[in-house]
Structures are given as structure tokens and as C-alpha cells.
Amino acid sequence: MSFQAPKGVPEYFPPRSATFLAVRAAFATAAQNAGYSYIEVPVFEDTELFARGVGESTDVVTKEMYTFADRGGRSVTLRPEFTAGVMRSTLEHGLHHGQLPVKLWTTGPAFRYERPQAGRYRQLQQFNVEAIGTEDPAVDAETIAVAWSGYQALGLSQVRLLLNTLGCKQCRPAYRAALQDFLRGLDLDEATRERIEINPLRVLDDKRPEVRAQVENAPLITDHLCASCKAHHDRVRSLLEDLGVPWEDAPRLVRGLDYYTRTTYEFDHPLLGAQSGIGGGGRYDGLSEDIGGPPLPGIGFAVGVDRIILAVEAENLSQEAPARVAVYGVPLGEEAARRMFRLVSELRAAGVSADMAFDGKGLKGAMKGADRSGAAYAVILGDRDIAAGAAQVKDLASGDQTSVPLAEIITTLKERLTP
RNA sequence: GUGGGUGUAGCUCAGUUGGCAGAGCGCCAGGUUGUGGUCCUGGAUGUCGUGGGUUCAAGUCCCAUCACUCACCCCA
Known part of the structure; x- marks a missing residue:
């Protein structure tokens, strides 16, 4: 590139x-x-x-x-x-x-x-x-x-x-004049000497040691x-x-x-x-x-x-990346992908953050995506499940998996995600 | 504007007196044809920043150039 x-x-x-x-x-x-x-x-x-x-x-x-x-x-x-x-x-x-x-x-x-x-x-x-x-x-x-x-x-x-x-x-004007008087008597480079005339206060802030040493005894605003x-x-x-x-x-x-x-x-x-x-x-x-x-x-x-x-x-205070979503859809096959796309959209509308696998990914690849999304649950849907009118809801932390009727998926996930 | 350092895989970096371009992580695949995170096995990816020079031979040496980076100055 x-x-x-x-x-x-x-x-x-x-x-x-x-x-x-x-x-x-x-x-x-x-x-x-x-x-x-x-x-x-x-x-x-x-x-x-x-x-x-x-x-x-x-x-x-x-x-x-x-x-x-x-x-x-x-x-x-x-x-x-x-x-x-x-x-x-x-x-x-x-x-x-x-x-x-x-x-x-x-x-x-x-x-x-x-x-x-x-x-x-x-x-x-x-x-x-x-x-x-x-x-x-x-x-x-x-x-x-x-x-x-x-x-x-x-x-x-x-x-x-x-x-x-x-x-x-x-x-400030009186102080500025007093400071200029003091600074003009010092041994400084040309750029700094110019600064004395333009903005003398900034000379006090110089970080170079040789300048710092010389302004040690400069008059301070707090006394003026x-x-x-x-x-x-x-x-x-x-x-x-x-x-x-x-x-x-x-x-x-x-x-x-x-x-x-x-x-x-x-x-x-x-x-x-x-x-x-x-x-x-x-x-x-x-x-x-x-x-x-x-x-x-x-x-x-x-x-x-x-x-x-x-x-x-x-200070090592960076937070670990938060979970991107709560639920991740794993569709197997064309028909499942279509249904999952709609389910994910309905979950989002119901206030449950959700993502899904795209590109016709295989089960293994899709599950990998589920893992990386940080989701708490994966919803797996294949032809077998569609025929049974249910999806597999897998708790990604424990590995437990249960079959949930499609009509109850959203309420079930909402319930499980509410502490 | 001034000075120093560094450029090798997606990332972090090794690479000996000049002699076949490497590791770890990541990625992909398989082990397991409907199951991730652990483990095992395998795989892909390089104008070695760019251009020139020296040499039988250059990632390595020389010159130039670009980029990045740190510091001065200044400021958030």
C-alpha cells in the first residue's frame, strides 16, 4: 500500500x-x-x-x-x-x-x-x-x-x-521590566536574547540546564x-x-x-x-x-x-477490550444464514447486542468468531435445527448448550443476560 | 528549524568474519464432515525502506535518498 x-x-x-x-x-x-x-x-x-x-x-x-x-x-x-x-x-x-x-x-x-x-x-x-x-x-x-x-x-x-x-x-508591566533588566545581564544565546524583548517570562520556563542555572535568582512574579x-x-x-x-x-x-x-x-x-x-x-x-x-x-x-x-x-491502567457483543450467531447453510440475519437484527432491536458469522463460514470458523467477539452466548442454527423449530444456545464460558424453541430465543437470551 | 537512533513476514524482533531469508505471536487448514477458547500437526505471506556503488557473492560494507523514531526548541 x-x-x-x-x-x-x-x-x-x-x-x-x-x-x-x-x-x-x-x-x-x-x-x-x-x-x-x-x-x-x-x-x-x-x-x-x-x-x-x-x-x-x-x-x-x-x-x-x-x-x-x-x-x-x-x-x-x-x-x-x-x-x-x-x-x-x-x-x-x-x-x-x-x-x-x-x-x-x-x-x-x-x-x-x-x-x-x-x-x-x-x-x-x-x-x-x-x-x-x-x-x-x-x-x-x-x-x-x-x-x-x-x-x-x-x-x-x-x-x-x-x-x-x-x-x-x-x-505585570512593572514585573516584566524588572525581569528584563535582570535577564539582559545574563550570558544567553541570541534566540533567547530576542525572547527577552518579546516575551521575557518564557525565558524563566527554559528547560536547558545552563539557562536554568542563570535564572535561578531571577525576580519572581509572586513578589511583584x-x-x-x-x-x-x-x-x-x-x-x-x-x-x-x-x-x-x-x-x-x-x-x-x-x-x-x-x-x-x-x-x-x-x-x-x-x-x-x-x-x-x-x-x-x-x-x-x-x-x-x-x-x-x-x-x-x-x-x-x-x-x-x-x-x-x-500507569498500566489500560482496560482489557470489552466484549463487542453479548450474542453471536452461528448459521450453518444458506437458509440458516437468512434466518440468523433477521434474528440478530431482532436481538439488537430488543436491546441485546449481537453479531454473526458471515461469508458462509463453517462451524469451526464461525465458533472461532463467536469466541473472539467476547459474546456470552452463541446461537447455532443449522438445517437440523430449523426442521426442529429450535436453535442451540451455547454458554461460551461454561460450554453448556441447550436447545431453545425459535419463538423463545430472544426472551430466553434477554433473561439469561440479565444479572 | 537543529541533532541522535532505527528501517528484515500482518505484529515484535533475530540474522555470526559478506556465503541458501529466520523465530515467536497472529492468520489459515487439519486432527474433530454440527462446536470456540487449551493441545497437537501442517501451511501461506518478504521489491530485507528506495536508488546507486564495491565484490565471484550484499540483509550484512560504502554513498545518496525517503520514512519512522527520540531529543532540543515549543506545547496538550
Whole structure:
């Protein structure tokens, strides 16, 4: 076969795809339980939305976007993240004109043109939660709790929560200037020196040891917070404490998107190698205005479904493939195949999952199919049985087999399958 | 964008100083002509990533190229 999946695009097929759905379901349940509603937003948007929303100084915008001209000459971009699109949709449809906050969740693929590696893909699957129109630190803590319960529901026990604040429009500029003063005095490579001028906070997050050593004594935002940011941050932390969600203060934690303000956080998993961030979020109080909307604060997170799958596997939590069906039909001969096809359909209509052997398979092959389907019962039907007006119902676990009149097959199986 | 590693059966991988292309798992069939899962026996499947070079002879050595992969950077 001469085709292969595009570079950097992971695919999930059975049995592993079950874990994919389980991860989504765990977070969807957590979000729904906390009163978040589903929103479906476009996979591509006007390029300008991301440029302004995510930020011109970010790597995501400057070198990682899948941007192209459509046939009408418009520049569109496959979403590199969800928050800008969710905010745009909220503003466009006036969701914020009702009671606030607007609490939304969404999920699907996002796209970034990067060199793939373990846990880093060009098409990545995210699960997002956004609470728009609130400054209440309790909602900051709520979003963290929602993500946390998603991880818990999957059984992950090694997730670390790193928490920081980035200050706000009032206090960040002064801190930024102080940080730049400090960083300009260091011995750094050219790319990093440029970053000092564009986005100095990100230098703090550099993972290279030689950089880390030098920023050891850099001024920290936590020492430069205004009174309201400090109160906000303290409140978030004390609420987390009330909930029993453990966190680590990470005063050097910076997120890569420009819109973050105040609360920022990241979930890490120690077993994943270089790309250990399995989720991250924060407050984006200026985003609405950045894209031409009214002042409208917000807080939310994205978790990486692909990386969570890796974490689930690293902690050996992958579930065994569930039985595909409860009943499997084994027809012998043309007439039996026709009757079985209808019986299987009737079983499904009666709420009993069922499959059957096709292609005129022989008894041995069909029974093998029954075994692999994970079915609890096989229904065997041959000419002999049709003549007798009955089918053989075999309990595949015990091997016991009984003859059941055709008219009673469905009720018998329903009964036996009900615990 | 930068650097390292790896390409052999459907999958995971072995393949010696260059000398007949292999194993396990899976798949198919038979043992059992109406019975799966265990067991036994047998069977099929390869442009050895691709192109070139060296050699009597290349999976093995050399060059190029492509793909995959890990890491930097960045982020979910």
C-alpha cells in the first residue's frame, strides 16, 4: 500500500481506541457534572482570530500554524487551540448576554506544524473547558477540580498539578521590566536574547540546564503582585486546599500563549518523557478585548487526550477490550444464514447486542468468531435445527448448550443476560 | 528549524568474519464432515525502506535518498 497517514498524526484503532473514548468520557462526565455544556466550534477559523487571540509573539502563531488560502482567497487556519474559537463563538452568538459565567466544554483535534516526537503531534486531540464572564477565583479552582476529577476517574495516580499566577494588566508591566533588566545581564544565546524583548517570562520556563542555572535568582512574579492579584491567588490556593486537591507552587511556570493572566496551571505526568504536560490552563481576562469584544474575563483549560492515553498506558491502567457483543450467531447453510440475519437484527432491536458469522463460514470458523467477539452466548442454527423449530444456545464460558424453541430465543437470551 | 537512533513476514524482533531469508505471536487448514477458547500437526505471506556503488557473492560494507523514531526548541 502506497499511502500512509500524514506525518505526526496519531491514529487510534481497536483495541486501543477504547482508551481514547474512555479518556474523553471521563472528562466529559466531569465537565457535565460541574454544569458545563457542550459547544461545537469550527476546526478552522479566520487566521486573524488566532494571530490576535493567541498572540503574535508566540511560537504557535509565528511558526506552527496550518494556514492556507481557501478558494475564495480568504486566509484560514486550522485551529492550533480551542479557546480563541470558543470566545469568538460566545461573542458572536451573544452567549454572554445571559447569566454569567457561560460554562462550556468541547473536544476534538487541534493542529500545530511541529517536528513530531513522543507525545507531540501535528494533529493533537484536546478536551477543553471554558468559563467565560467571571472573575471569581472559585471558578479558577473549579476548572482545576474538573480536570483533576477527570484524571482521578481514569485512575491516574501520578499526576502533578503545578500552579502559578502571571499577574494582571496592573502589576505585570512593572514585573516584566524588572525581569528584563535582570535577564539582559545574563550570558544567553541570541534566540533567547530576542525572547527577552518579546516575551521575557518564557525565558524563566527554559528547560536547558545552563539557562536554568542563570535564572535561578531571577525576580519572581509572586513578589511583584498587586494586592488584588495576590488576594486572588491566595484564594484559589485555599479553595484547592479545601477540596483536597494537591498542588505545587511553580513560580517559574509560564504558559506559551499570550492571553494568559493571573491564574495559570499545568498538569504533569512523570512517566511521559520530554512531553510531560498532560494538561494546562489559566485565566484569560484580556482575550475578549484582544479579539474586539467587550471586557469579559475567562478561565479554562485544555488537556491533551493523546498524552493522557500515554499516561494511562504508562500507569498500566489500560482496560482489557470489552466484549463487542453479548450474542453471536452461528448459521450453518444458506437458509440458516437468512434466518440468523433477521434474528440478530431482532436481538439488537430488543436491546441485546449481537453479531454473526458471515461469508458462509463453517462451524469451526464461525465458533472461532463467536469466541473472539467476547459474546456470552452463541446461537447455532443449522438445517437440523430449523426442521426442529429450535436453535442451540451455547454458554461460551461454561460450554453448556441447550436447545431453545425459535419463538423463545430472544426472551430466553434477554433473561439469561440479565444479572 | 537543529541533532541522535532505527528501517528484515500482518505484529515484535533475530540474522555470526559478506556465503541458501529466520523465530515467536497472529492468520489459515487439519486432527474433530454440527462446536470456540487449551493441545497437537501442517501451511501461506518478504521489491530485507528506495536508488546507486564495491565484490565471484550484499540483509550484512560504502554513498545518496525517503520514512519512522527520540531529543532540543515549543506545547496538550
